[in-house]
Amino acid sequence: MNPSPQQHEPIASVPAKPSLPNGPAAAAILSAGVGCFALSVVAVVADASKPVARFCTFYLPTGPLSGVTSTAIFLWLVTWFILARRWHNRTVAVAKVNAVAFLLLFLGVLLTFPLFADLLLGK
Amino acid sequence: METSFRALITQIHGMLFGVFFLLAIFGVLVELCRSVYETRPPELTPAGHRLQRFYFVCTALLGWAAVLSGAYLVYPWYRAIPPLGVVNLAQFPQALLKSSAATAGWHNLGMEWKEHIAWFAPIAITMAAYVSIKYSSSIREHPQVRKAVLVFVIVALFAAGVAGYFGAEIDDHAPIQGGGTAIHWMGGSH
Numbered sequence: 001m002n003p004s005p006q007q008h009e010p011i012a013s014v015p016a017k018p019s020l021p022n023g024p025a026a027a028a029i030l031s032a033g034v035g036c037f038a039l040s041v042v043a044v045v046a047d048a049s050k051p052v053a054r055f056c057t058f059y060l061p062t063g064p065l066s067g068v069t070s071t072a073i074f075l076w077l078v079t080w081f082i083l084a085r086r087w088h089n090r091t092v093a094v095a096k097v098n099a100v101a102f103l104l105l106f107l108g109v110l111l112t113f114p115l116f117a118d119l120l121l122g123k
Numbered sequence: 124m125e126t127s128f129r130a131l132i133t134q135i136h137g138m139l140f141g142v143f144f145l146l147a148i149f150g151v152l153v154e155l156c157r158s159v160y161e162t163r164p165p166e167l168t169p170a171g172h173r174l175q176r177f178y179f180v181c182t183a184l185l186g187w188a189a190v191l192s193g194a195y196l197v198y199p200w201y202r203a204i205p206p207l208g209v210v211n212l213a214q215f216p217q218a219l220l221k222s223s224a225a226t227a228g229w230h231n232l233g234m235e236w237k238e239h240i241a242w243f244a245p246i247a248i249t250m251a252a253y254v255s256i257k258y259s260s261s262i263r264e265h266p267q268v269r270k271a272v273l274v275f276v277i278v279a280l281f282a283a284g285v286a287g288y289f290g291a292e293i294d295d296h297a298p299i300q301g302g303g304t305a306i307h308w309m310g311g312s313h
Binding site: 019020022024026028029031033035036039040043044059061062063065066068069072073076094095097098101102105108109112113114115 | 163179190194198199202231232235236238239240242243246247249253254257258261264266267268270271272274275278280281
């Protein structure tokens, strides 16, 4: 018995919901790593150099901390903006992005620890 | 029963923004850990999604409120330099801590670490909030993304914990005081 023509027709199905590309998430993750690392690097440099500390004093009562954090936040947001534009519709190798972001985060945490930063600066 | 203006602002910074931020990060961490063991994507109503978004946004805002109030309101009072000849350092917490070898560590290690690492928390939580909202129901399809968010949230919890611990200890050893008029909570109590 031949199948009826109707049986050859594809069964009506709910169209699969397109999965979101991981690019926007990867951009947010990597830029967060960059932001944390940038904060600690700028903080160490400002601690080591008086001219940099003076340059970083955006708001006198707060001192160099105001410039250190503002610069890091600026770098974080600019990195996020650039990466988000480049990766907004892409699927990227998140494992590699994670590895770089984790490394930056780890180094960032390490550099904020005063004893390590002092050791690095030979204090 | 009274407090000073500066002490009140310090309490708002630490006890309101800081503590609630720490608690909220723990909530984010629990939610992320729970999602690892889901067998099916969560089915939330639109109101549930709105509530979830509200929670993540509030957590990030609490973090920014904590670091900004700390850096721009409390920290200037903390680091104020005493005029020459001032003997009583009660109004100058940083100078007070550094004046004794027994308490200098609270500044040299505690404040020096806290003032920088604290900022990691709102940066990490803002990223976590963005990813969690954008990939609300599809995060299971991106295990590597979830892993990264989880690591950043753990670091945020650590950073906020370091900031909270040293903040409390520093305020215990050299409290922020002064600021003009005292605020009376109960008019009859003196």
